[in-house]
Structures are given as structure tokens and as C-alpha cells.
Amino acid sequence: MSRNESGGVKLAERDAQADTEQRLPVAGAAETRRAVARIFAADKGRATLVLSMYTLAAVFSVALPILLGEVVDGIAAGWSLAEINAVCALIVGCVAVQFVFGRLGRLGGYRFGERAAARLREGVVERVLTLPLGRVERAGKGDLGTRTATDVNAVADMLRDQGPTVATALIEVVVLYIATFVVDPVLGLWALTTIPLLAMVTRRYLRRARPAFLEQRAAMSETAETLGASNMGARTVAGFAMQDERREAGYGRADTVYTKMIRLIKLQLEFFPLLLMINRFQLMIVVLVSGLWYFDGGLTLGTAVAAITVTVRIANPTNAVMTRLTEFQQGGAALARIEGVNLVTTTERDADPDGSDIRLDAVTFGYGDGPDVLHGLSLHPRVGERLVVVGPSGAGKSTIARLLAGIDRPRTGTAHLGGVPVADIGIERLRQSIVLVTQEHYVFAATLRENLDLAAPDADDAALLAALEQVDARWAASLPDGLDTMLGDEHHALSIAEAQQLALARVVLADPDIVILDEATAGIDPASAGNVEAALAAALGGRTVIAIAHQLQAAQAADRIAVVEAGRIVETGPHDELLAAGGVYADLWHAWKGA
Numbered sequence: 071m072s073r074n075e076s077g078g079v080k081l082a083e084r085d086a087q088a089d090t091e092q093r094l095p096v097a098g099a100a101e102t103r104r105a106v107a108r109i110f111a112a113d114k115g116r117a118t119l120v121l122s123m124y125t126l127a128a129v130f131s132v133a134l135p136i137l138l139g140e141v142v143d144g145i146a147a148g149w150s151l152a153e154i155n156a157v158c159a160l161i162v163g164c165v166a167v168q169f170v171f172g173r174l175g176r177l178g179g180y181r182f183g184e185r186a187a188a189r190l191r192e193g194v195v196e197r198v199l200t201l202p203l204g205r206v207e208r209a210g211k212g213d214l215g216t217r218t219a220t221d222v223n224a225v226a227d228m229l230r231d232q233g234p235t236v237a238t239a240l241i242e243v244v245v246l247y248i249a250t251f252v253v254d255p256v257l258g259l260w261a262l263t264t265i266p267l268l269a270m271v272t273r274r275y276l277r278r279a280r281p282a283f284l285e286q287r288a289a290m291s292e293t294a295e296t297l298g299a300s301n302m303g304a305r306t307v308a309g310f311a312m313q314d315e316r317r318e319a320g321y322g323r324a325d326t327v328y329t330k331m332i333r334l335i336k337l338q339l340e341f342f343p344l345l346l347m348i349n350r351f352q353l354m355i356v357v358l359v360s361g362l363w364y365f366d367g368g369l370t371l372g373t374a375v376a377a378i379t380v381t382v383r384i385a386n387p388t389n390a391v392m393t394r395l396t397e398f399q400q401g402g403a404a405l406a407r408i409e410g411v412n413l414v415t416t417t418e419r420d421a422d423p424d425g426s427d428i429r430l431d432a433v434t435f436g437y438g439d440g441p442d443v444l445h446g447l448s449l450h451p452r453v454g455e456r457l458v459v460v461g462p463s464g465a466g467k468s469t470i471a472r473l474l475a476g477i478d479r480p481r482t483g484t485a486h487l488g489g490v491p492v493a494d495i496g497i498e499r500l501r502q503s504i505v506l507v508t509q510e511h512y513v514f515a516a517t518l519r520e521n522l523d524l525a526a527p528d529a530d531d532a533a534l535l536a537a538l539e540q541v542d543a544r545w546a547a548s549l550p551d552g553l554d555t556m557l558g559d560e561h562h563a564l565s566i567a568e569a570q571q572l573a574l575a576r577v578v579l580a581d582p583d584i585v586i587l588d589e590a591t592a593g594i595d596p597a598s599a600g601n602v603e604a605a606l607a608a609a610l611g612g613r614t615v616i617a618i619a620h621q622l623q624a625a626q627a628a629d630r631i632a633v634v635e636a637g638r639i640v641e642t643g644p645h646d647e648l649l650a651a652g653g654v655y656a657d658l659w660h661a662w663k664g665a
């Protein structure tokens with residue numbers, strides 16, 4: 071099977087698997103409420119100040135209808151012009167004060183939201199970085215991507231924009247209800263009569279909307295997953311004429327999102343007209359009662375006007391709260407998903423290795439619920455040895471690398487570093503001992519210096535340049551701004567080979583005891599790959615190097631070669647010995663030489 075074909079089969083297998091992969095958990099309502107409480111507790115002072123501003127703004131705003139009622143009664147009682155003017159001036163004063171508190175509150179609310187969103191974003195990224203790589207991979211790129219980007223943005227939007235609006239409106243509603251009691255306690259009670267109805271309708275809506283929002287967001291994640299897979303594997307999709315299949319998969323996902331959205335819209339179409347009716351009903355009750363009472367002589371005209379004006383004003387903030395409930399639900403669903411990342415249970419990784427002896431003993435391993443791909447395999451690289459692992463495509467070479475690097479745990483048998491299971495060693499500690507370099511390299515949109523010193527924050531420029539030289543990265547010398555050159559697609563884009571050399575330079579700088587290279591020079595053209603490998607070998611002298619290689623050239627120079635076939639080690643020994651033995655390695659060598 072050619073490399074391209076093997077890649078195609080793997081893509082198809084892995085993509086099909088993505089559906090059944092272990093999704094990250096989603097937090098329940100109680101956990102989400104605790105997350106909200108944590109957000110507020112983290113900036114308690116500012117939150118209290120902002121809420122006080124909102125309350126003051128609401129209090130000064132209800133002064134207007136109450137004072138208006140006073141003016142009406144004052145006119146009826148024969149107030150002088152000066153008295154009327156004084157109350158009107160008071161009204162203007164209240165409006166001005168309300169405006170100032172309102173603006174300050176909004177500004178403070180926005181700042182609070184911005185800071186909370188930033189903390190949330192940092193928190194989730196930090197958490198993802200502490201998760202074992204195997205768990206992150208199983209979560210699926212689409213799901214994780216949606217949680218760390220789309221969901222965090224939705225919560226940020228809720229905290230920054232919707233949050234202050236809803237908080238202001240909620241406080242206004244409460245203050246307005248209190249005001250109806252201040253105007254007249256009996257009318258206040260009448261205004262409250264529609265509350266049970268409102269609570270019932272809202273509760274019913276929220277109960278049905280929460281799962282609907284969660285389902286809609288999950289469907290969006292799955293769409294991102296499917297489209298991402300088609301995108302990443304575009305060449306393979308074309309090579310295997312899988313366009314129709316992929317298109318159908320995309321349509322299928324989009325259809326699910328559409329169905330979920332329609333369900334939500336239907337829920338809202340039921341809820342909002344009901345809300346409007348309840349508002350109107352409340353106003354009708356207060357107008358009717360205060361009107362009848364006024365004509366009966368039990369109420370002054372001013373009190374009736376004040377009660378009706380206050381009740382009219384209840385509708386606006388109530389609607390503002392309810393309309394934004396939708397965004398709040400979206401934000402709540404997004405927060406539940408972000409909080410879910412914190413709920414991922416991982417075994418405590420606190421084992422402390424004694425030395426740098428690494429070994430696999432009788433390990434079996436398979437992906438997910440799939441069959442074993444390694445069968446009782448043992449491999450013991452000697453300390454300081456350069457061991458090359460070769461074998462046909464799909465034999466299990468990369469899987470060996472993953473077990474040695476502690477990304478996955480064996481099903482049975484042991485993968486030990488310094489006498490303890492590799493997968494039990496804390497990520498930070500493990501990275502001091504082992505670095506795995508694969509074909510996937512990431513070039514950060516940052517300077518060359520920043521791209522390098524993430525592997526060794528204390529290294530000076532001379533050390534960074536020496537590391538580049540040690541991996542034969544001559545291109546670095548001709549960069550316009552040297553180590554200060556900005557890298558990344560929008561600045562100075564590196565070729566695949568250059569990005570691989572950058573990754574290898576990071577290994578030199580990180581200086582771990584054990585380096586695992588999984589086809590780490592595959593993107594470099596074969597002629598230069600030899601130079602890079604020789605330079606790297608010199609740089610890594612004294613380290614244990616386990617290299618997975620397709621190019622058998624690398625094997626020739628190794629201390630020892632391990633040949634893997636169908637998940638088992640079938641031969642080990644130095645090049646000359648294996649060649650003379652005339653077994654699997656000799657066949658591979660001759661085939662490679664012939665090619």
C-alpha cells in the first residue's frame with residue numbers, strides 16, 4: 071500500500087471513529103450555577119459596585135412616575151407655580167442622576183464582563199493544556215475547538231453585553247414592583263397577580279429551551295468536526311472519490327443543526343406572544359382597579375396616574391429580560407460545555423521516575439474499543455542508545471511512540487520510565503524527560519525567538535542560534551530580522567521542512583533524556599534529511615533516541631534496529647547483523663534500496 075493510500079484508509083477509519091469518540095462531558099445545571107458563582111466571586115468588589123450603580127439608577131428612574139403623580143395631585147390641590155416648578159426640577163434632577171449612574175454602571179458592567187471573559191478563556195486553555203494528549207485527541211478537534219472558541223465567545227458576549235443589560239433590566243423590574251407598593255400597597259398587590267402566570271410560562275419555556283440549546287450547540291460542534299475532517303483530508307477525499315459521501319455527511323450534519331434551530335424557534339414563537347399577553351393583562355388589571363377605585367373616591371387621581379405609569383414601565387424591562395433569555399440560554403449552554411472541560415476526570419499523574427530507563431514490557435494496545443494493534447510487545451531501548459524502529463505501514467510504529475511518550479496507556483503489560491508508568495508522570499515532569507517529535511509541527515505566529523524559547527525559556531540568543539545550526543537550519547541566518555523575524559502565514563511563512571527543523575531545534579533546546587522522533591524528518595527532502603539527521607544525532611549525543619523511520623538510511627547508522635510487523639517486534643539488532651540474517655529487515659532494506 072502506498073503512503074497516500076495508507077493515509078486515506080487511516081483518515082476514513084479515524085473520521086468514522088470521530089462519531090463514536092468520547093465527547094467531553096457537559097456540566098449539569100448545578101455545576102453551571104457554581105461556575106457562575108465562581109465568576110462573580112473572582113471579582114466580587116467590582117460586581118458589587120456595578121450592581122449598586124444599577125440599583126441606584128433604577129431607584130432614581132422610578133422617582134419620575136411617583137413625582138408625576140405628586141404634581142397631578144398638587145395641581146388638583148391648588149399648588150402654586152413655584153411648588154410645581156420645584157417638583158419638576160426634582161424630576162429633571164432624578165433623570166440626570168439616573169443617567170449618570172446608568173452610564174457608570176454600564177461601563178463597569180462591560181469591564182467586569184471583559185475581565186471575567188478573559189479569565190474564563192485563560193482557564194479553559196490552561197485546563198486543556200493539562201489534559202493528557204490522548205484524552206484531547208479522543209475529544210475530537212471540532213468539539214474542543216467549538217468549546218474553546220465559539221463557546222467562550224458566547225459566554226464572553228453574555229458577560230460583557232447581555233449580562234449588564236439583563237442585570238439592569240432585572241433590577242429595574244424589582245424596583246418597579248416595589249414602587250407599585252410605595253404608590254399604593256393594594257395596587258401593588260394587584261400588579262403582582264400576574265406573577266404566578268409569568269413564572270409558570272417562563273419556567274416551562276426554560277425547561278424545554280435548555281436541552282434544546284445544548285443539542286443545538288452539540289450539533290454545531292459535530293458539523294465543525296465533519297467539515298474539518300473533509301477539509302483536512304481534501305486530497306484523500308478527492309483521491310478516493312469520496313466527495314459525494316463527504317458532501318452527504320456535511321448535509322446530514324447541517325440538517326441536524328437546522329432541525330434543532332427550528333425546534334428552538336418554535337419554542338420561542340410560543341413563548342413571546344404569551345409574554346406579551348401577560349404584560350397587557352397586568353396593565354389592564356391595574357388600570358381597571360385604580361380607575362374604579364378613583365371613581366369610587368378611594369384614590370386620588372395622582373396615585374392612579376402614578377400606579378398606571380409605573381405598571382406601564384414594568385413591561386419594557388420584563389421584555390428585555392425575557393428576550394435576552396434566549397442569549398442567556400445560549401450563554402448558559404456554552405458555559406455548561408466550557409465547565410464540562412473542567413469535569414474531565416483524569417488519573418492523578420504524580421509518579422516520579424527514578425532515572426531515564428524506558429521500556430515496554432508485554433504491552434497490548436488498541437484504539438478506543440477497536441482490536442489490539444500491539445500484541446504483547448516488549449522493547450527496551452538502552453540508555454544513550456540510538457534505536458531505530460522500522461516496519462511496514464500500519465505495523466504499529468507510531469503506536470509504540472505514543473506508548474513510550476505516555477500519550478496512551480497499554481491495555482495490558484507496562485510502559486515504564488524510571489520504574490514508573492510513563493502515563494502516570496505529570497506532564498511537566500514528563501516533558502523534562504521525554505520529547506516526542508512527530509510530523510505535525512506548529513509554528514506560532516510569533517518571533518523566531520519566541521518560537522524557540524518556549525522549549526527553553528532561559529536560553530540566550532547564542533544558544534538559540536546554536537540549536538538552529540545543530541539541526542542544519544541554514545535558512546534562519548538569512549531571515550530579515552534574525553531571531554526577531556515574525557513567523558506565521560501572515561508574516562514569514564516557513565516551509566514544511568523549515569517547520570520541522572524548527573521543531574527539532576526546540577528538542578535540542580529542551581535537552582530531554584529521551585527523544586522520540588516519529589518520522590520527524592519526513593517533510594525534508596531525502597538529500598537534506600540525511601544532513602539534518604546527522605546534525606541532530608551529533609546534537610543529541612548521549613541521549614536515548616528512538617527514531618521511527620521510513621527512510622532506512624537512518625537505520626543504517628543506528629546502534630540497533632527493531633523491526634515491527636503486525637504489532638510485534640520480529641527482529642532486533644544492528645544493521646549489518648540483520649542484513650546478514652536475511653529476514654524481514656533484509657527484505658525491507660533490499661526493497662528500499664531497489665526503490
Ligand SMILES: Nc1ncnc2c1ncn2[C@@H]1O[C@H](COP(=O)(O)OP(=O)(O)OP(=O)(O)O)[C@@H](O)[C@H]1O
Binds near residue numbers: 087440443469
Ligand atoms: N487514532 C487511531 N484510531 C484508530 N486506529 C488507529 C489510530 N492510529 C492508528 N490506528 C491503527 O493502528 C494500527 C497501527 O498504526 P500505526 O500508526 O501505529 O502504524 P505505523 O506502523 O506507524 O504506520 P505508518 O508507517 O503508516 O505511520 C493501524 O492498523 C492503524 O490503522
